[in-house]
Amino acid sequence: MLTLIVPAYNEAENVEQVLDVVVKMPDFQQIVVIDDGSVDGTYDRINKYQVESIRFDYNRGKGAAIWAGVKCARHPYVMLLDADLIGLRETHLRSLIEPVVYGDAAMSLGLFGTGRFATDWAQRVAPNLSGQRVVRREVLESLPMIEHTRYGVEVALTRHVRHAGLKVVAVPLDELTHRMKEEKLGLVPGVMARMKMYWDIMRVLIRS
Ligand SMILES: O=c1ccn([C@@H]2O[C@H](COP(=O)(O)OP(=O)(O)O)[C@@H](O)[C@H]2O)c(=O)[nH]1
Numbered sequence: 001m002l003t004l005i006v007p008a009y010n011e012a013e014n015v016e017q018v019l020d021v022v023v024k025m026p027d028f029q030q031i032v033v034i035d036d037g038s039v040d041g042t043y044d045r046i047n048k049y050q051v052e053s054i055r056f057d058y059n060r061g062k063g064a065a066i067w068a069g070v071k072c073a074r075h076p077y078v079m080l081l082d083a084d085l086i087g088l089r090e091t092h093l094r095s096l097i098e099p100v101v102y103g104d105a106a107m108s109l110g111l112f113g114t115g116r117f118a119t120d121w122a123q124r125v126a127p128n129l130s131g132q133r134v135v136r137r138e139v140l141e142s143l144p145m146i147e148h149t150r151y152g153v154e155v156a157l158t159r160h161v162r163h164a165g166l167k168v169v170a171v172p173l174d175e176l177t178h179r180m181k182e183e184k185l186g187l188v189p190g191v192m193a194r195m196k197m198y199w200d201i202m203r204v205l206i207r208s
């Protein structure tokens, strides 16, 4: 019924915290983890687990990683989850699954709350950026140019769903956060990566 897709780029320090939780859950009939050209040993960490793994030989961007997962998804519902979550619990994931798999929503959108001020605040200001979602697979399959969107993938997906008049349900994810770019990369490279991310998002907004 449900395929989990986890894109991961240089997440060797983080991905196990996420996979430790999801592999125990019977809710996922398929788990696909995409190593998007990492150079830090992420692929070896992924392969410690009983999951399907895909490895890109260079970094193609989050949209392309997700698309690779969608192409091999065998189930009608897909969960998208980032590889750098901190504090992930099964209850978070079940609350994302419920409105789509057992309800009438086309997509659920997970929003950090009571995790950390900076990441709670970022998602309050820009909820459409959230990487934690459950969505009908057919919606992802009909998203134009998904493999070229890089970090614009979430904005493109949210616009696509709303444009089609489909129902979206926001789900609070309490006590959950992620590692911010500045924490992973250091201040200056982190800020530069953030700017590149905003540019990917702008490109999608300009195009649509
Ligand atoms: O080129 C990229 C950039 C990011 N990611 C993955 O997409 C998710 C969200 O990216 P990131 O952590 O950079 O975003 P943030 O958590 O900082 O918002 C993470 O699992 C990344 O490993 C990816 O697969 N390819």
Ligand SMILES: O=C(O)[C@@H](COP(=O)(O)O)O[C@H]1O[C@H](CO)[C@@H](O)[C@H](O)[C@H]1O
Pocket: 062, 082, 119, 122, 123, 126, 128, 129, 130, 131, 132, 151, 152, 153, 154, 155, 178, 179, 180, 181, 182, 194, 197
């Ligand atoms: O919340 C945000 O402002 C950005 C950046 O997060 P950080 O500043 O690195 O905590 O993160 C989100 O946006 C990306 C683009 O849509 C998504 O790919 C990430 O999954 C999401 O966490």
